[in-house]
Amino acid sequence: MNQKFYQKTCPNLQTIVRSVVSEALATEARMGASLLRLFFHDCFVQGCDASILLDDTPTFTGEKTALPNINSVRGYEVIDAIKSQVEASCPRTVSCADIVALAARDSVNLLGGPTWNVVLGRKDAQTASLSLANSDLPGPGSSLSTLISMFAAKGLSPQDMAVLSGAHTIGQSRCFLFRDRIYNDININASFAALRQQTCPLSGGDSNLAPIDVQSPVTFDNSFYVNLVNKQGLFHSDQELFNGGSLDSLVAQFSKDQAAFFSAFAKSMVRLGAINTLTGKNGEIRLNCRTIN
Ligand code: HEM
Structure with missing residues (x-):
């Protein structure tokens, strides 16, 4: 490779x-x-x-x-x-x-x-x-220790996990995946919770979408980490990265230093891309990505 x-x-x-x-x-x-x-x-x-x-x-x-x-x-x-x-x-x-x-x-x-x-x-x-x-x-209700161990199972460090989670600076989530977080969680900013509750009711609306990054959902930047510092993580699992645990200092650093996040993200993506790859005589070059040759 x-x-x-x-x-x-x-x-x-x-x-x-x-x-x-x-x-x-x-x-x-x-x-x-x-x-x-x-x-x-x-x-x-x-x-x-x-x-x-x-x-x-x-x-x-x-x-x-x-x-x-x-x-x-x-x-x-x-x-x-x-x-x-x-x-x-x-x-x-x-x-x-x-x-x-x-x-x-x-x-x-x-x-x-x-x-x-x-x-x-x-x-x-x-x-x-x-x-x-x-x-x-991992699911959005995961604890910090679960996140760390699920990434460790793939050969990735706690730091890789926190860095790759920065991918949540872009994209959307369905309501039922963060409902518990916005109605029942602690360590969440009250006005952020109220904002998300407007389009994610206690019952119904399971598939309603909300941006994972409240600030800039189609821009890849460091605002995911700024959100965590402000208790505006959309998922319980994301807020676990800044909740008094071992990754707080990294999150705080990335919230202030986008260049540091970008360079760490590039390195962790290369490691993510190396998990259990098939090379040489193993596997095939599919002709159609949806079917085995
Ligand atoms: C750390 C553990 C992670 C958890 C618990 C998690 C959980 C989730 C959940 C629940 C959603 C919403 C899915 C839906 O609405 O159906 C989501 C979306 C997303 N996740 Fe993660 N994720 C994790 C890590 C990652 C990583 C490592 C990446 C990429 C490197 C990533 C990239 C994304 C992106 C970009 C979206 C938005 C997708 C879209 O809008 O289509 N996530 N994630």
């Missing part, structure tokens, strides 16, 4: 990915958030192997119906659009897993965040796991 993996075999790869992502974001800026999350949900389940992209069939069960993914993960069509242009330019060469990693990087950068070199050469899985998709992704 290296940054120049496709330099000779698919020299236009990075230009194609960036242009398709850029078009998608021009239509809907939120898609950048969705593509970033798609990469996280791919990497945490079996590794960064595009297992999340496999469609269910009568004889195959994939990850799309897992609780953290169903009616939630978005961006599959954008990956399809990239893949079809890449296949036209360099057939049977580039994995879907690498396309997901590049699309996440470009999404962050196009919304104002940092860029980094993506290490390439992942292969695509010939399997998927509904049960791992249900067990290995």
